[in-house]
Amino acid sequence: MMDTLPLFPLASVLLPGGHLPLHVFEARYRKLVQALLNEELPDRRFGVVTIRQGWEVGEDNVDSMYDVGCTAIMDNVRQLAGDRYDVSATGERRFRLLQIDTESAPYLLAHVQWLPDATPEPDNPARRERLTAAAREAHERYHSSGLRNEPHETPGADADPADLSYLLAEDCVLSVEDRQALLAETDPMVRLRDLRRLLLREAQFLRELRAVPAPLAEFAQEASPN
Template identity: 45%
Template sequence: MSAVVETLPLFPLGTVLLPGASLPLHIFEPRYRQLTIDLVTGTLPGKQFGVVAVREGWSPDDGRDGLHDVGCTATLREVRRLPDGRFDIQTTGDRRFRLLDVDETAAPYLVANVEWVPDDEGDEESDLAPLAMAARAAHRRYCTTAWRQQGGGDGEMPAELTEEAASGVAGPELAHILAGDCLLPLSDRQELLEQTCPMERLQLIRRSMTREAVLLGELRAVWAPSVKFAVEHSLN
């Protein structure tokens, strides 16, 4: 069967958006102001655009070669227009996609043909339960270490995780939820996004959080993006 190809406006960023994660953005570049207007007015239907991470060492202006192959759609939830024409928007990650080709001339912003990236079939939630328990434990160790480093005690778990733990559901989306409030390297988050096997995804997030908890505890250090990406591309 041939894959379904759809067209998405693109917003390259120096971060990886995961399904279910919140992403606030401050929009000031003219091309992304126009993108926001097109989404709000319905010129672009569905109020969705594609967030794709810029490869480290590249910039959004480097074109297709500077972008990772797999991204995630962002659904527009709230929009606040500022007096000078800038926007503050709230979005939520939804569906993963793979870039097929990118058009740099169709609009002020990039437009891409994409195909959706579903999870592999076959894993039952009961099969995921042991891995989910180990991943939750690694996440709690990471969070506890981070809170203590900041002098905040043990803190509180995110509401999504409290609900997950109470229900006992492993769920294929659990790894994305666990990663949502952790400072992980872009490469880890991109690998997590691209992974289509829920079992492998849980193993990935467990290993990543275990490693980062050790770094926090022993070195009192956590991964941070380069100044270039933190300043220029996370706000855009």
């Protein structure tokens, strides 16, 4: 099923359930915020896609962006001088980017296809519990490295395994590429397995380097149009 969303390209990856703070100052995205506030766009919903490192946003194609993004629901808005805005939003639902429309609105629109998780294989509670426990253990090992002393929250035992990988990833520093791979993976059990691998790798880096690695995107030239 295809749908249309206003689009906000960023140099970072928004995950379902994740928190997104934005400082909006570029003209077309100020107009997007105004349209959301005036309820010209339903449910205060817009799409977020990640710009590929070192690329500018394409005007008529999707080549400058990753093809899987996440919708965001605008939670709070604070208007600043010069019609700028501080915005906070929450990640909601994944989509696949099909085509960009630069003509129909003063901001980018995207034709998208929703991307639900794949139909799971016959339920295997033992495998699910094993992967869930392993991912939680890797998350705790990452935060007990001795260098990440800030408070962190561990999702409760009732957290949906399909969402757990996103909840744990949101609480860690991962590269744009790693976060994008988690966003694009449609098998929840594979997502948990991949997250565990990433967290064990990052924990090992922290122990060996005795420093917190920055996401790779921080070393790239800022490509966001906003």
